[in-house]
Amino acid sequence: MRKFLFASTTCLLILAVYFQRSSRAVTDTNPPVSSITLLPSSPDGLNGWYITPIDFTITGDDLESGIKSINYNLDSTGLQTKTFNDTLNLVSNPSFESPGTPLDSWDKTNDDTQAIFTQDSQAAPSLGTYSAKVDATQGSAWHGFNNKNFYVVASPYQNMTSSVWVMASNVALSAYYKIYIVYDGGDGQNAYQLEATSPVVTGTFAWQKITLNFVVNHPNALGVYIDLGLDGTGAAWFDGVSITSSITQPSTNFAVSANGNHSLEYYSIDNANNEETPHKIQTFKIDTKVPSKWTNFTLTRQGNDHTFNVSVKVTDTTSGVDVSTAEFQYSVDEGVTWGYYSNLLNCGSSFVQGWKQASSNPNSDGSTTVTLSTGAINFCNSNWTDTKMIRFRLADMAGNQGESGDFTINGAWIELEYGDVFSNSSIAMKSNSKVRYLAGSASTVANITSTANWYLTDYEPLPFMTFDDWYARYPSTTPLPNGKLPTTSGKYYVNTDFTVASNTIPSGFSTIANLSAVVYINGDLNVNKDYNVHTASALIFIVKGDITVANNVSTVDSFYITDGTFDVGASTTQLTVDGGVHADTFNLKRSLTGSQNSTKPAVIFKYRGKYPAVGKKQLSSESKILWLGDN
Amino acid sequence: MTIALAVGITISSRSISTARRTTNIDTSSRALAAAEASIEYYLARPVSEMNGLAPANCNVNPATLRYPAIATSSLSSDDVMTYSEVNITRYGCLSGGQNAKYDIRKDGVLELKLNSSSGSLDICWESPPGGPEATLYYHYIYEPNANDFRIKKEGYNPVGSGRQSENNMQYANPGNCFTRALPGTDNPRLLRIMSLYAPSTITMTAGAGTTLQYQGFTIKAAGVVAAATQPIKRNVTATRSLPYLPALFNFAVYSNSSNNPID
Numbered sequence: 001m002r003k004f005l006f007a008s009t010t011c012l013l014i015l016a017v018y019f020q021r022s023s024r025a026v027t028d029t030n031p032p033v034s035s036i037t038l039l040p041s042s043p044d045g046l047n048g049w050y051i052t053p054i055d056f057t058i059t060g061d062d063l064e065s066g067i068k069s070i071n072y073n074l075d076s077t078g079l080q081t082k083t084f085n086d087t088l089n090l091v092s093n094p095s096f097e098s099p100g101t102p103l104d105s106w107d108k109t110n111d112d113t114q115a116i117f118t119q120d121s122q123a124a125p126s127l128g129t130y131s132a133k134v135d136a137t138q139g140s141a142w143h144g145f146n147n148k149n150f151y152v153v154a155s156p157y158q159n160m161t162s163s164v165w166v167m168a169s170n171v172a173l174s175a176y177y178k179i180y181i182v183y184d185g186g187d188g189q190n191a192y193q194l195e196a197t198s199p200v201v202t203g204t205f206a207w208q209k210i211t212l213n214f215v216v217n218h219p220n221a222l223g224v225y226i227d228l229g230l231d232g233t234g235a236a237w238f239d240g241v242s243i244t245s246s247i248t249q250p251s252t253n254f255a256v257s258a259n260g261n262h263s264l265e266y267y268s269i270d271n272a273n274n275e276e277t278p279h280k281i282q283t284f285k286i287d288t289k290v291p292s293k294w295t296n297f298t299l300t301r302q303g304n305d306h307t308f309n310v311s312v313k314v315t316d317t318t319s320g321v322d323v324s325t326a327e328f329q330y331s332v333d334e335g336v337t338w339g340y341y342s343n344l345l346n347c348g349s350s351f352v353q354g355w356k357q358a359s360s361n362p363n364s365d366g367s368t369t370v371t372l373s374t375g376a377i378n379f380c381n382s383n384w385t386d387t388k389m390i391r392f393r394l395a396d397m398a399g400n401q402g403e404s405g406d407f408t409i410n411g412a413w414i415e416l417e418y419g420d421v422f423s424n425s426s427i428a429m430k431s432n433s434k435v436r437y438l439a440g441s442a443s444t445v446a447n448i449t450s451t452a453n454w455y456l457t458d459y460e461p462l463p464f465m466t467f468d469d470w471y472a473r474y475p476s477t478t479p480l481p482n483g484k485l486p487t488t489s490g491k492y493y494v495n496t497d498f499t500v501a502s503n504t505i506p507s508g509f510s511t512i513a514n515l516s517a518v519v520y521i522n523g524d525l526n527v528n529k530d531y532n533v534h535t536a537s538a539l540i541f542i543v544k545g546d547i548t549v550a551n552n553v554s555t556v557d558s559f560y561i562t563d564g565t566f567d568v569g570a571s572t573t574q575l576t577v578d579g580g581v582h583a584d585t586f587n588l589k590r591s592l593t594g595s596q597n598s599t600k601p602a603v604i605f606k607y608r609g610k611y612p613a614v615g616k617k618q619l620s621s622e623s624k625i626l627w628l629g630d631n
Numbered sequence: 632m633t634i635a636l637a638v639g640i641t642i643s644s645r646s647i648s649t650a651r652r653t654t655n656i657d658t659s660s661r662a663l664a665a666a667e668a669s670i671e672y673y674l675a676r677p678v679s680e681m682n683g684l685a686p687a688n689c690n691v692n693p694a695t696l697r698y699p700a701i702a703t704s705s706l707s708s709d710d711v712m713t714y715s716e717v718n719i720t721r722y723g724c725l726s727g728g729q730n731a732k733y734d735i736r737k738d739g740v741l742e743l744k745l746n747s748s749s750g751s752l753d754i755c756w757e758s759p760p761g762g763p764e765a766t767l768y769y770h771y772i773y774e775p776n777a778n779d780f781r782i783k784k785e786g787y788n789p790v791g792s793g794r795q796s797e798n799n800m801q802y803a804n805p806g807n808c809f810t811r812a813l814p815g816t817d818n819p820r821l822l823r824i825m826s827l828y829a830p831s832t833i834t835m836t837a838g839a840g841t842t843l844q845y846q847g848f849t850i851k852a853a854g855v856v857a858a859a860t861q862p863i864k865r866n867v868t869a870t871r872s873l874p875y876l877p878a879l880f881n882f883a884v885y886s887n888s889s890n891n892p893i894d
Contacts, residue, residue, distance in 0.1 A: 317796045317797060368796065405894070416883050416884060418782050418883070419882065419883020419884065420784075420881055420882045420883060420884075421882060421883065421884040421885070421893070422882050422884075422885050422886070423885075423886040423888075423892060423893045424886060424887050424888060424889050425886065425888050425889050425890055425891055425892045425893075426892040426893075427892060427893045427894075428892040428893070428894045429893070429894055430894060437784045438768070438784070438786075441892075442889065452784070452799075453799045454786060454798055454799055454800055455797075455798055455799065456797075456798055456827070457797070459827075460738075461889065462738055462878075462879060462885070463738070463879075464879070464885070464887040465877065465879070513778070534778070535778040535779070535780075536777075536778035559880075579883075580880070580882065580883040580884065580885075581883070581884055581885070582879060582882070582884075582885040582887070583885075583886060583887070584886070584887045584888050584891075585886060585888045585891045586884070586886055586893050586894075588893075588894070605883045605884055606883075607782070607883035608780060609770075609772040609773075609774075609780030609781055609782045609820075609821075610778075610780040611876065611880060612742070612770070612772055612821055612823060612875070612876050612880060613772055613774070613780055613820050613821055614780075619876060
């Protein structure tokens with residue numbers, strides 16, 4: 001009978017404790033609180049700019065009903081919401097607002113005479129009025145307090161989360177917390193087992209949140225309790241204690257890498273639908289891109305034929321340029337030494353190896369596009385075969401430094417009429433080149449000027465079809481008739497190298513109208529002779545190897561596609577490519593004699609509308625397949 | 632005994648039912664295969680042949696073709712005859728005020744055959760929500776004199792995108808729209824529209840008095856299993872555009888290397 005009464009009483013007590021815990025957070029009128037951390041924690045560039053992407057973590061705190069959702073909206077692009085389950089805080093007096101001995105629902109862990117446990121008025125931000133302070137003046141042992149007698153009910157092997165806000169002053173060893181499992185010891189008594197220990201903090205620091213996820217790793221577990229404190233001497237404040245049945249901490253993580261000025265609005269809502277107000281706002285600015293688009297390289301003669309004012313345009317669309325960082329240097333000995341003559345107009349003065357200030361127009365920090373100028377520079381002689389080069393550099397307001405490519409004074413350049421140019425690497429012409437419409441690359445574009453002023457930079461690489469791709473889609477085994485260029489439309493295949501020469505160009509080839517032909521060359525293509533096709537005809541070469549144009553050739557008339565290199569040689573003859581070239585790499589080393597480079601391009605690419613109109617007949621067609629249901 | 636018979640009947644019913652379901656599945660698969668085979672066949676036919684099979688104009692009921700054409704070749708090894716009934720029509724014809732929609736994948740091209748149309752085309756576009764908006768960049772190819780092919784190019788950024796600071800192209804009109812004039816004296820031939828930065832869906836509206844020719848073929852195939860106890864038809868539809876060169880042909884110079892610049 002006595003045992004029955006004892007068991008009944010014990011059961012009632014357990015039930016009372018359970019319902020006390022379960023019903024603790026019925027009323028919650030306090031809104032949650034969000035906090036945010038950035039990584040990097042502060043701008044890693046100049047003038048408040050980040051020059052790397054930022055990793056954000058938004059954490060929600062609610063000591064009562066728990067976090068229901070964390071919400072954020074970046075640049076008003078749309079609300080993002082992350083929801084959480086089972087975030088009800090199961091801890092009694094989690095913010096230490098209720099006093100006691102030392103605090104309501106909390107007891108000293110040991111009969112500790114070497115530390116003082118008090119309710120303190122220094123509370124963690126937005127977490128009530130009070131915190132719990134442990135002030136230990138001696139001893140290296142644990143000075144802690146716990147909620148063992150008000151433990152949180154939990155099931156065996158349950159996943160739980162915990163968190164505590166901690167502030168410290170001169171903590172000699174460590175401040176942290178421990179999670180203990182409460183389990184049935186088998187004789188009607190509770191027993192305890194240390195389950196997990198939180199990360200530790202030491203020294204002196206402002207309020208920070210420590211978190212710990214754990215598993216209630218005992219088959220007879222009844223619940224868990226938390227023991228807060230420090231080893232050794234020092235003072236530590238604790239606030240906002242939370243233990244929940246959620247398997248994840250109420251936080252969300254994301255990265256922002258887009259360049260520009262940003263505004264991040266964020267707030268939390270708890271399970272009682274209290275919304276955090278006002279919503280928090282975090283502003284920041286990112287610029288990961290160096291000044292680029294070095295274009296409009298211009299030589300303005302100043303006196304004799306080897307003295308020029310050199311200017312170039314550069315752009316930084318995000319933070320803008322820092323005009324004080326604009327500099328230049330040049331070389332008159334084919335790139336062996338770089339610097340400037342102390343007297344720019346006198347090659348007999350001392351040569352300084354370094355960078356010299358360039359002027360900027362406009363001359364104001366933050367400008368997005370500026371023209372840098374050197375003033376008059378004497379390049380010592382007009383022997384342009386001894387390459388003379390110049391380069392510029394400039395930083396933006398965020399501290400990203402960009403550098404132009406090396407510009408060749410009176411060097412060879414190319415021109416694209418009506419055609420666009422794109423590189424899956426970059427465009428870095430040695431001398432200012434021209435394109436009528438669009439210049440683009442997967443990174444930077446330097447020293448090519450678009451008449452239309454259209455540029456694509458840092459653009460995703462465009463897909464390329466190789467020889468094998470084309471052949472798989474549009475095969476042919478038809479050999480070239482008599483081993484010569486075709487005179488009738490169709491697809492042809494050559495399983496060796498092929499040379500365009502006098503004896504492989506059929507008589508009257510350039511007069512054949514409405515010819516639409518594709519020639520596959522499973523080898524190298526060598527073009528040793530000028531040739532043209534009729535203005536209404538289109539000839540496309542698809543080459544497995546390299547394409548080499550002989551030095552003496554001045555006109556070729558086809559569209560060339562090659563897996564290898566398009567090499568125009570290194571002669572002084574101007575080359576006109578009537579059509580276009582798609583290649584893996586280019587070797588464009590032709591350079592005109594004397595001062596011809598200053599007025600004429602060494603290579604001209606003349607894109608023709610006839611290729612889409614006429615040349616497609618052998619290499620095209622795309623199909624869409626729509627599937628409908630049954631009847 | 633009675634129970635055994637009942638079980639036997641149940642098993643038999645289930646077997647028959649299973650067999651019937653198996654048969655229906657087999658019939659359905661055969662019909663689908665026949666439809667697909669005919670689609671594949673006509674997708675590979677030369678444009679000249681397709682032109683002969685489709686009615687001269689859009690929106691005209693086509694004749695029904697049978698594929699395979701020869702009856703005996705429709706017989707399978709188990710003497711089940713399957714074939715496909717095929718209708719081929721043209722799509723894309725527009726006259727003043729009419730519109731058509733086309734999808735363009737990112738960095739892909741839509742090529743419209745203008746075939747000397749005159750007037751204008753109003754072009755509007757949108758990109759899938761949640762991602763960036765496309766910028767449209769077109770090549771307008773015309774032939775004012777015989778064999779004299781010329782090009783005009785234009786690019787339009789989406790309204791309010793701020794992208795002009797990146798590529799210096801102009802912004803479109805409200806609604807992400809612009810108009811491409813088609814002067815008769817140009818003898819317009821092609822309009823190649825490239826979708827930069829993102830995929831797009833284009834709505835093309837012919838201006839008043841503008842007529843646009845067909846842009847491709849629609850192939851509708853209904854696979855049939857003859858003499859099936861429960862006749863099943865499986866329908867497949869495919870569209871096949873008129874030939875065009877890939878988007879990369881918009882570039883006069885293109886370098887594929889990711890390591891070596893054009894210099």
